Amino acid sequence: MNAVEAARYYFNQAADHMGLSQNMRKLMLTPKREVKVQIPMEMDNGEIGTFIGYRVQHDDARGPMKGGLRFHPEVDADEVVTLAQLMTWKTAVVNIPYGGAKGGIAVDISQLSRGELERITRRFIDNIHDMIGPDKDIPAPDMGTNAQVMAWAVNQYEKYHGFSPACITGKPLELHGSEGREEATGRGVVIVTDAVLKKLKRTLAGSTVALQGFGNVGSFTARFLYESGAKVVAITDVAGGVRNPQGLDIPSLLRWSADHKGVTGFPGAEAITNDELLRCEAEILIPAALGGVITENVARDMRARVVIEAANNPTRAEADEILQKRDVVVVPDILANAGGVTVSYFEWVQNRQHFRWDLPRVRQELERVMVDSFDRVWNIAQEKHVSLRTAAYIIGIGRVGRATVLGGI
Numbered sequence: 001m002n003a004v005e006a007a008r009y010y011f012n013q014a015a016d017h018m019g020l021s022q023n024m025r026k027l028m029l030t031p032k033r034e035v036k037v038q039i040p041m042e043m044d045n046g047e048i049g050t051f052i053g054y055r056v057q058h059d060d061a062r063g064p065m066k067g068g069l070r071f072h073p074e075v076d077a078d079e080v081v082t083l084a085q086l087m088t089w090k091t092a093v094v095n096i097p098y099g100g101a102k103g104g105i106a107v108d109i110s111q112l113s114r115g116e117l118e119r120i121t122r123r124f125i126d127n128i129h130d131m132i133g134p135d136k137d138i139p140a141p142d143m144g145t146n147a148q149v150m151a152w153a154v155n156q157y158e159k160y161h162g163f164s165p166a167c168i169t170g171k172p173l174e175l176h177g178s179e180g181r182e183e184a185t186g187r188g189v190v191i192v193t194d195a196v197l198k199k200l201k202r203t204l205a206g207s208t209v210a211l212q213g214f215g216n217v218g219s220f221t222a223r224f225l226y227e228s229g230a231k232v233v234a235i236t237d238v239a240g241g242v243r244n245p246q247g248l249d250i251p252s253l254l255r256w257s258a259d260h261k262g263v264t265g266f267p268g269a270e271a272i273t274n275d276e277l278l279r280c281e282a283e284i285l286i287p288a289a290l291g292g293v294i295t296e297n298v299a300r301d302m303r304a305r306v307v308i309e310a311a312n313n314p315t316r317a318e319a320d321e322i323l324q325k326r327d328v329v330v331v332p333d334i335l336a337n338a339g340g341v342t343v344s345y346f347e348w349v350q351n352r353q354h355f356r357w358d359l360p361r362v363r364q365e366l367e368r369v370m371v372d373s374f375d376r377v378w379n380i381a382q383e384k385h386v387s388l389r390t391a392a393y394i395i396g397i398g399r400v401g402r403a404t405v406l407g408g409i
């Protein structure tokens with residue numbers, strides 16, 4: 001099953017439990033709007049580069065649509081549609097008043113200069129500024145984009161629409177960003193890891209973790225795990241990875257990775273490949289990079305008993321079935337990585353109120369949302385004897401479905 005089929009499969013598993021009609025399924029799965037744009041721009045060497053950008057608005061029954069902008073060579077129409085749909089269920093699972101959207105550009109940012117990255121961002125916003133906005137659709141960072149990219153994006157949007165910081169989240173603090181947004185997804189991942197371990201009568205302190213990805217999500221996840229006393233025994237990024245069964249020294253690894261543009265070569269640790277990481281000796285596996293990395297073979301060989309899906313779509317549907325049969329507990333992406341969109345919501349609220357929250361308040365509110373959402377998903381899973389993924393979909397689809405019916409067609 002590819003990612004589109006997998007998203008439909010997960011949706012239908014929950015819809016079957018709910019007895020959802022075929023008409024409602026079709027309505028809820030069909031995106032509201034899909035846009036594909038040409039992005040021409042002048043490269044530093046004077047040549048013309050032509051790129052393709054996408055924005056998919058999946059559903060707005062519960063509020064303005066919300067979803068990240070991904071700059072990655074593998075971005076295509078199917079991926080963006082799938083990720084937009086995931087956003088609809090994710091915002092509903094954590095019960096924030098948004099629908100779902102996603103966007104991106106098929107581009108390898110490692111091949112772009114800073115000037116080219118700024119120009120491609122601005123040209124993309126030129127193409128989609130009419131369809132986004134604080135009450136319509138609010139982009140945010142995702143793979144390959146960060147607060148700086150959001151700063152250029154909001155600046156370009158405001159050239160058309162005037163002062164409107166709430167049109168994009170994940171902005172730098174100096175430009176109406178929120179305290180705690182950058183760390184939010186990683187922090188949320190660690191909050192749900194702690195919550196699931198408590199249910200399993202275990203503790204974060206002393207647990208062993210293997211982590212794939214050391215970008216925004218992976219690096220903050222590693223930091224908060226380390227601060228909680230967990231042992232992060234292996235970490236990889238796009239170029240490879242490092243392993244130390246005694247636990248990696250995360251503060252030193254963060255400095256090493258910043259200085260050497262990656263984790264490879266970190267002293268006091270042995271080299272490990274991405275494939276080895278997924279199968280390595282650790283109680284908890286946290287994929288925090290690409291989709292589709294937990295294949296059937298990985299699911300069969302995996303030693304971890306708990307998987308926390310920090311990345312979007314990291315587990316293939318066939319692999320998910322194997323993990324269920326093996327009683328591996330999987331906390332699904334639409335819950336595990338929802339910390340980012342939750343603090344994006346806090347940023348939007350602050351922008352609209354022109355009032356700033358301090359970091360303790362952001363962290364406290366995030367903890368409340370993540371723990372409440374986790375408990376609800378866990379309880380539904382116990383009650384209905386379904387996986388945490390199906391339980392999360394039941395909650396998400398239920399909330400979107402009720403809003404759709406109440407609003408009327």
Ligand code: NAD
Nearest residue numbers: 142143144185213214215216217237238289311312337340
């Ligand atoms: P990022 O670009 O900051 O980091 C990506 C990391 O993945 C880097 O360490 C990179 O080296 C690694 N990577 C890339 N290709 C790889 C490969 N082939 N094998 C192994 N590692 C590889 O991205 P991010 O924002 O940290 O996002 C990571 C994942 O989390 C994505 O799936 C994204 O959709 C999801 N996510 C991000 C946020 C957010 O707030 N940034 C929120 C929710 C979900």
